[in-house]
Amino acid sequence: MTVHGRRAFIIGGTGQIGRATAARLLSAGYAVTLGHRRPRPDAAVPDGAASVRVDRADTGALLKALDGHDVVVDTVAFSPYHGAQLSRLAGRVGSLVVISTGAVYRAPGLPVPIPETWPTVERDAHDYPAGKAALERGLLATPGLPVSILRTGVLHGPHGRSLDHxxxxxxxxxxxxxxxxxxxxxxxFPTSAVANVAELIALCARHPAARVLNIADDxxxxxxxxxxxxxxxxxxxxxxxxxxxxxxxxxxxxxxxxxEPIVFSMDRARAELGYSPAVSYxxxxxxxxxxxxxxxxxxxxxxxxxxxxxxxxxxxxxxxxxxxxxxxxxxxxxxxx
Structure with missing residues (x-):
């Protein structure tokens, strides 16, 4: 049974965060669709989820696939171009949750812990953190777009291409x-269990707003x-x-x-959404x-x-x-x- 017919679409749905998020949203009663460019060899669609191929380079087709969903989760947006695509969803979807990275925080001199209000990297840089920071700015400046931006540490969990542990x-x-x-x-250095990233995504979907939140382990x-x-x-x-x-x-x-220690503050997620880890460390x-x-x-x-x-x-x-x-x-x- 779905909760009041609520529908979720996950861009990058067969990846590491996508799989964990699909499982969490399915358990919360959402009808879940996984969007992907091509199936991964080891990708299995969770029971109860649908799967569709989406070419991100075709903005018209992408927006058509996303139209009308209660929440769209984008696990693979990393550039201002992707932000411009997502900005066009204002008024067309219930809310967005977009995965970013703690690498956007401006260093050196980072406080311990780092709050979400800490400045992000400069606009004129042309690397991965700068692209993510520009993506964030564009989305947060879009009128009428409830977008939750989650800044993760280094991810760990099943189905990843990297595991520091x-x-x-x-x-x-x-x-x-x-x-x-x-x-x-x-x-x-902050790490983020994908099961707990998925938990915070589910909370953001339940309580849409324009916000930035850190998500990291102890x-x-x-x-x-x-x-x-x-x-x-x-x-x-x-x-x-x-x-x-x-x-x-x-x-x-x-x-x-x-x-030097790099630590993310989790105070905002706890205070605004009542976040607590879905799984212990x-x-x-x-x-x-x-x-x-x-x-x-x-x-x-x-x-x-x-x-x-x-x-x-x-x-x-x-x-x-x-x-x-x-x-x-x-x-x-x-x-x-």
Missing amino acids: WTFIKRALDKRPHVVLAQDGRSR PLTVAEIGARIFAVMGHEAEIVTFAGPSHPDGLGFHPWNVP DDALRQDIGWAAAAVSEAESAGGGWQDVFPDLVARHGTEVWFPYAAEDAYVAGATR
């Missing part, structure tokens, strides 16, 4: 006795994240740290490798671990490896810094002499 998950699977972390293991240090993953996996390992950045051979490397880790272990095992059976499951990790950080086990063993042996 893999740096610890693989070590546990490999039964490593220790891990070495740079920056004294104190780095904090602000743990990288050492705390490693300890939580090892505990969830029942693995005992020593976490060894040193000051300063990671070494060129990868010793100390981790994807949270920033010298440990339960989100269990979802990550179960899916990642199975996906990597399948890739290895086909002659590949974890790099095929998480190509975006390699694209962001390169191939040379991951899992330098010999360097770790030598460092720990030297430290204990």
